[in-house]
Amino acid sequence: MGIIETINADLKIAMLARDEFTTMTLRGLKSAILYEEVAKGKRDTGLSDAEIEEVIAKEVKKRDDAMKIYADAGDNERADKEKREGEILQNYLPKQLSPEEEKELITQVIAENNFTAQDFGRIIGEVKKRAGNATTGERISNILKQEFFKQ
Numbered sequence: 632m633g634i635i636e637t638i639n640a641d642l643k644i645a646m647l648a649r650d651e652f653t654t655m656t657l658r659g660l661k662s663a664i665l666y667e668e669v670a671k672g673k674r675d676t677g678l679s680d681a682e683i684e685e686v687i688a689k690e691v692k693k694r695d696d697a698m699k700i701y702a703d704a705g706d707n708e709r710a711d712k713e714k715r716e717g718e719i720l721q722n723y724l725p726k727q728l729s730p731e732e733e734k735e736l737i738t739q740v741i742a743e744n745n746f747t748a749q750d751f752g753r754i755i756g757e758v759k760k761r762a763g764n765a766t767t768g769e770r771i772s773n774i775l776k777q778e779f780f781k782q
Contacts, residue, residue: 748779
């Protein structure tokens with residue numbers, strides 16, 4: 632079963648269970664996917680699972696950013712709402728790499744390509760290409776700064 636079919640099935644379950652929060656979250660996700668389909672001219676064929684994962688990853692990042700903003704402003708109720716939405720959406724992404732797996736992949740990319748600190752962006756790009764949505768550019772950047780190119 633593809634990602635979109637899983638989302639549709641979970642949406643139906645949430646609606647039957649009268650879980651308004653999950654229903655609202657999944658409807659928002661379906662809307663974001665539809666928007667991307669129209670933007671890419673793929674309304675008839677639909678997006679591939681990899682493209683849907685990219686949309687989901689963007690939506691999760693939006694929730695994380697909003698959660699941090701609300702938490703910094705002291706609005707814990709809204710921060711909690713964003714966190715819960717992000718957790719629901721995270722279920723549709725591949726298992727995230729552990730920090731150790733990320734470090735190992737970064738080490739491998741640097742060694743294979745003889746990258747230096749000047750190739751910071753290229754390292755992130757290559758690691759993201761290999762890991763897909765199992766990690767984020769922000770996490771890769773933080774590991775590079777902390778472990779490889781200490782500032």
